[in-house]
Amino acid sequence: MTRAHVLDxxxxxxxxxxxxxxxxxxxxxxxxxLGSARAVQGYDVMPFEVAEYIGYALPWVEVVIGVLxxxxxxxxxxxxxxxxxxxxxxxxxxxxxxRGLTIDCGCFGGGGQVDAGETEYxxxxxxxxxxxxCGVWLLVRARTAYSLDxxxxxxAKERT
Amino acid sequence: MSNQxxxxxxxxxxxxxxxGANAVVIGGVVVIVAIVLVVGAVVVNSVRDSxxxxxxxxxxxxxxxxxxxxxANPPKDAPVVDVYEDFRxxxxxxxxxxxxxxVTELAxxxxxxxxxxxxxxxxxxxxxxxxxxxxxxxxxxxxxGAWTGYHEALFALQPESEDRSGFAEETYTQAAERxxxxxxxxDEWQQCTDDGTYVDYVQGVDDAxxxxxxxxxxxxxxxGTQFNWSSVIDQQSGEVDxxxxxxxxxxxxxxEDMVATQ
Numbered sequence: 001m002t003r004a005h006v007l008d009x010x011x012x013x014x015x016x017x018x019x020x021x022x023x024x025x026x027x028x029x030x031x032x033x034l035g036s037a038r039a040v041q042g043y044d045v046m047p048f049e050v051a052e053y054i055g056y057a058l059p060w061v062e063v064v065i066g067v068l069x070x071x072x073x074x075x076x077x078x079x080x081x082x083x084x085x086x087x088x089x090x091x092x093x094x095x096x097x098x099r100g101l102t103i104d105c106g107c108f109g110g111g112g113q114v115d116a117g118e119t120e121y122x123x124x125x126x127x128x129x130x131x132x133x134c135g136v137w138l139l140v141r142a143r144t145a146y147s148l149d150x151x152x153x154x155x156a157k158e159r160t
Numbered sequence: 161m162s163n164q165x166x167x168x169x170x171x172x173x174x175x176x177x178x179x180g181a182n183a184v185v186i187g188g189v190v191v192i193v194a195i196v197l198v199v200g201a202v203v204v205n206s207v208r209d210s211x212x213x214x215x216x217x218x219x220x221x222x223x224x225x226x227x228x229x230x231x232a233n234p235p236k237d238a239p240v241v242d243v244y245e246d247f248r249x250x251x252x253x254x255x256x257x258x259x260x261x262x263v264t265e266l267a268x269x270x271x272x273x274x275x276x277x278x279x280x281x282x283x284x285x286x287x288x289x290x291x292x293x294x295x296x297x298x299x300x301x302x303x304x305g306a307w308t309g310y311h312e313a314l315f316a317l318q319p320e321s322e323d324r325s326g327f328a329e330e331t332y333t334q335a336a337e338r339x340x341x342x343x344x345x346x347d348e349w350q351q352c353t354d355d356g357t358y359v360d361y362v363q364g365v366d367d368a369x370x371x372x373x374x375x376x377x378x379x380x381x382x383x384g385t386q387f388n389w390s391s392v393i394d395q396q397s398g399e400v401d402x403x404x405x406x407x408x409x410x411x412x413x414x415x416e417d418m419v420a421t422q
Contacts, residue, residue: 032287
């Protein structure tokens with residue numbers, strides 16, 4: 001087993017982790033756009049109407065990026081978008097924590113106000129940072145095992 | 161053949177076997193992604209407008225609360241009691257069971273000005289629009305002069321589980337019959353309910369009140385101060401301190417230890 005071979009599989013794991021989580025998180029929210037809108041509004045960082053549209057669109061964006069990552073298609077671009085999403089989530093959760101809001105992150109549906117003792121900001125931030133790192137890995141090294149990129153475009157594209 | 165020619169030829173060959181096809185594939189995928197996004201955006205924008213007829217209750221502006229007992233003509237200086245509720249919310253059912261009767265009585269006597277904000281909190285938890293449909297059906301009952309009975313009956317018939325399906329259709333009719341509607345009035349109420357006449361209105365109220373910061377139900381606000389309504393219920397015996405409740409509502413003054421801290 002060569003070094004490249006191992007790294008390709010690390011990339012595969014990163015893809016499936018970030019893509020899988022995005023796909024599940026988006027999928028759970030697609031059927032409940034109102035809930036998603038309310039979750040985003042709960043962060044209280046942007047105008048109410050804007051938050052509503054972001055809330056409606058976010059599940060679809062997550063699903064699309066998730067599918068692309070799981071398939072390994074346009075890996076580098078998808079990984080960039082996925083990592084940016086995770087970074088945005090980390091910032092959102094951190095500001096909620098710092099400002100003393102007591103909300104559920106709404107990451108997998110749910111969201112909104114919770115009791116002060118029920119917040120899980122620490123775990124949520126740690127998880128999203130981990131997922132962001134998966135994205136960064138793929139950004140640096142987009143070549144992965146079992147990817148549609150390799151199947152469609154060959155090795156050439158992935159080395160760039 | 162020069163070296164350069166050979167390179168060019170090799171590149172052309174690579175292009176014809178791979179690059180050309182790749183461009184098509186890339187183009188195709190981009191188009192698919194774009195379609196998914198557009199469809200998603202369209203679906204998303206239409207979700208909150210799917211209630212059918214979108215009428216406003218008589219004399220009520222979009223996003224504004226109902227005043228089911230406006231006929232009681234409360235004096236201008238009567239305390240304003242704002243109640244934010246959702247027919248599917250279990251705590252709202254408890255509130256209705258314990259305090260609803262007293263609040264209704266005070267409003268009917270014109271001692272308070274009662275404003276009802278119908279919210280859709282459980283819809284935002286489970287998806288679907290059953291809370292909005294239930295709220296719409298209650299406004300239909302208000303149109304038929306059966307608010308009090310319908311309101312009480314529908315809370316009593318609240319489904320056990322909070323899931324997407326929400327109230328069964330027949331539950332509304334059952335509540336309407338319990339509220340004493342029959343004949344033409346029942347038919348008109350049924351038509352109004354089936355049309356989802358006020359679904360958009362109720363969803364609009366939820367938007368407006370959420371923007372104001374009222375995210376949970378039931379919330380009771382007395383002359384602008386949030387009232388911790390459960391403080392008048394004895395946690396052990398379950399008895400309601402009706403006198404205190406009346407005192408708070410009719411004075412418009414919420415004692416400091418009864419102010420809700422949400």
